Amino acid sequence: MQSRLDDLKASGDSPNDKKVETKVEMVKLEIERGKSEVDESLAPFAAVMAGIQKIEKHVETINLLKQRSKQEVKDDAQRKIMEDLERTMIASKREARTVKSELDRIAAENAKLEDQGSTTAQIRKNLLNTHARHFQEVVIEYQTAGDAFRESLKERIARQARIVKEDITEDQIEELMNSPSPGAIFQSAVVRLDDRMIDVVHEIEDRHKGMLAIEQGVKEIQELFQDMACLVDLQQETLDVIEKNVLDASKNTKEGEKNMIKAEKHSKNARKAQCWILFIIAVVAILIVVFVILVKH
Numbered sequence: 001m002q003s004r005l006d007d008l009k010a011s012g013d014s015p016n017d018k019k020v021e022t023k024v025e026m027v028k029l030e031i032e033r034g035k036s037e038v039d040e041s042l043a044p045f046a047a048v049m050a051g052i053q054k055i056e057k058h059v060e061t062i063n064l065l066k067q068r069s070k071q072e073v074k075d076d077a078q079r080k081i082m083e084d085l086e087r088t089m090i091a092s093k094r095e096a097r098t099v100k101s102e103l104d105r106i107a108a109e110n111a112k113l114e115d116q117g118s119t120t121a122q123i124r125k126n127l128l129n130t131h132a133r134h135f136q137e138v139v140i141e142y143q144t145a146g147d148a149f150r151e152s153l154k155e156r157i158a159r160q161a162r163i164v165k166e167d168i169t170e171d172q173i174e175e176l177m178n179s180p181s182p183g184a185i186f187q188s189a190v191v192r193l194d195d196r197m198i199d200v201v202h203e204i205e206d207r208h209k210g211m212l213a214i215e216q217g218v219k220e221i222q223e224l225f226q227d228m229a230c231l232v233d234l235q236q237e238t239l240d241v242i243e244k245n246v247l248d249a250s251k252n253t254k255e256g257e258k259n260m261i262k263a264e265k266h267s268k269n270a271r272k273a274q275c276w277i278l279f280i281i282a283v284v285a286i287l288i289v290v291f292v293i294l295v296k297h
Contacts, residue, residue, distance in 0.1 A: 051099035055138050058092040059145045066149040082210040089217040150214040153207045182208045
């Protein structure tokens with residue numbers, strides 16, 4: 001378009017200067033009108049982009065909280081992490097609902113513009129699909145971060161449960177994970193626990209609360225995906241990818257728990273084997289000493 005303007009200006013020395021100037025002005029008006037249409041079409045998406053950017057920041061926060069949770073050992077620090085996680089999850093769901101509401105509103109406006117034969121209808125439709133897909137990508141990142149944090153919490157809870165109750169079974173650990181009151185499983189042992197072990201039980205309860213907050217957040221996001229399928233003309237393969245990511249995350253979480261349990265069993269067996277070996281060596285050494293003493297006498 002700019003080269004067209006330059007060509008028209010270059011021919012300005014011809015006898016038809018006035019006609020050329022008129023054409024130049026018409027081209028300028030055409031450019032401005034095109035810019036105006038694009039700007040007008042983009043304006044409704046400002047709130048959508050702002051919401052998406054906030055969710056992206058929440059994803060970063062969830063990842064940082066997961067790292068802090070692995071490193072912190074103090075009760076107060078862990079409790080603060082779980083509180084921050086809950087606030088972040090609530091804020092993420094609020095932003096996701098706001099973005100979806102804006103996309104719904106824009107979709108309804110687009111339908112009216114199409115009925116009126118507006119020239120901006122197709123531009124807005126393309127922008128709607130682009131922003132909807134961007135929104136889905138960000139929410140998938142949110143799900144992935146949440147699932148990773150939840151798996152980390154479940155692994156930590158299982159380890160701490162075995163510290164508090166050494167003879168705890170796999171079924172009891174599964175019951176603990178699904179229970180709204182995880183501390184109840186240790187109720188019979190609480191009277192025999194020292195202050196440190198009671199603190200560990202409280203840590204389990206705090207982490208369990210964070211785990212439930214993540215599960216609820218992921219569930220609500222999945223429901224939002226279903227609504228998004230009715231919002232715009234998205235390809236079925238896109239929705240299949242979303243569903244696969246959710247199922248894979250759940251599968252990986254369960255496999256991670258099983259592997260962790262197996263690893264802990266192997267570790268315990270290895271420690272027992274070491275103890276038996278040391279015991280046998282000690283017995284043999286004692287027998288040798290006794291034999292030497294008897295021979296000398």
